[in-house]
Amino acid sequence: MIDKQSPIPIYHQLEEYIKQLIENGKLKPDEAIPSEREYSEQYQISRMTVRQALNNLVNDGYLYRQKGRGTFVNKQKVEQKLQGLTSFTEDMKERGMVPSSRLISFEIIPAEPQLARKLDIKENTPVYEIKRVRMADSLPMALETTYLPANLVKGLTEEIINKSLYQHIEEKLSLTIREATQQIEASIAKETEVNHLQVESGSPVLLIVRTSFLEDGTPFELVKSAYRADRYKFVHTMQRAAK
């Protein structure tokens, strides 16, 4: 299990080994794992090395410790899943619904000052503007407008949009979205939203504005969405930095 001759650090080998056991369910939540000294003796490695492995797993949320009692397996976190999702499609699949879209408009427009600032491009730089009604299980869920700098995503077609814009971006253009900032607020449905979402006037909507960034920090897209409040709830898990 542990190869001392390997160029891979011992603590890392142990870390991966324990992580496997947890993810395979061989170690169950709240179950105690062997003590540090047990690992130390079993694999003939220093206890400090074992601690390094366990500390990393504690920091990653896989384990938790209790002084005088032992080290235990943490509950699997939904958070991991939620952190990863960036698109409506992924979000809906996660909720067990079937996502679909209806394209309203698709054009290239010059970036207005406000948009240009958010995407960190010059004014009037061409951007794609994609308006879509997003549906879950064939029912209108959100009205979404996506803005993409045209120079970053060339040769976009209606077909690509209808298929999977994200897949195209990640696989064909090999761009990776590293992080996203979301601003969420409540509002009352405007007229276009009333029409496209098929809600009564005066209905509440959840507005989400998401800005995504590439690995080097370049702003990549701006997505403005208006969700039907009666159908959509935003769920989010946050972890506190250890003091």
Next chain:
Amino acid sequence: MIDKQSPIPIYHQLEEYIKQLIENGKLKPDEAIPSEREYSEQYQISRMTVRQALNNLVNDGYLYRQKGRGTFVNKQKVEQKLQGLTSFTEDMKERGMVPSSRLISFEIIPAEPQLARKLDIKENTPVYEIKRVRMADSLPMALETTYLPANLVKGLTEEIINKSLYQHIEEKLSLTIREATQQIEASIAKETEVNHLQVESGSPVLLIVRTSFLEDGTPFELVKSAYRADRYKFVHTMQRAAK
């Protein structure tokens, strides 16, 4: 600076000391801090102890390391701040506003089935119910109801609530909140919300339900808030898990 006789661990003292220097701006982003060996010699402590302090600061995002070069101060991240905040007070301070509260009611009630399930306690177990109007710069911002299992937080008084509930929990009871799940949705202000938040009937509100968990995963509190949509925007940065 470092007191070896103190009951506070040495690594923790060093950690706080360096953190201070960063937050005070005496150490600037991308500036190199003294090497591990320098700290070790200057304070006559083991290099491993220094490493423990630095590792914690790296994990918390205050520092980053480069093999062969040194250890450097990280850029202040908004994200870090956002992840850390758990209370209305912290949130408002972060936004540069002055938070305050007005207590509406404070009592111990038996947990209803739904609440009991969310807090993972038995039905009718006593819980504190605290209703407050939360204000920012003296203007009503949110109507908040907090539920705390009475067995976890004993001897709560009005005074404590008005002072700082979180400080009391973390320092006096030495409980640490590790993570929180939030559900966010949009709605129309109900009558009590209309009254306490001083909005017109039909106004949109942002509803946030937060469940906080302790280090071992025990549910600790449930907070239901209704924010004035015209004054409050929820901001959230998420990072994508590396593939």
Next chain:
DNA sequence: TATTTTTAGTTGTATAGACCAAAAAGTTCT
């Protein structure tokens, strides 16, 4: 039987040292 004390086991803190690998700085040679 009930209570207190002891004991064994656990994680937490800390030390002193060793060697490695990467980067930077200094030195020598061309």
Next chain:
DNA sequence: AGAACTTTTTGGTCTATACAACTAAAAATA
């Protein structure tokens, strides 16, 4: 001046050990 080599400094990994703080179970005591 520039290139190639050597030395120094830095963080990364690992060992072996010691004692403290805490928990839970066992043993001794009332």
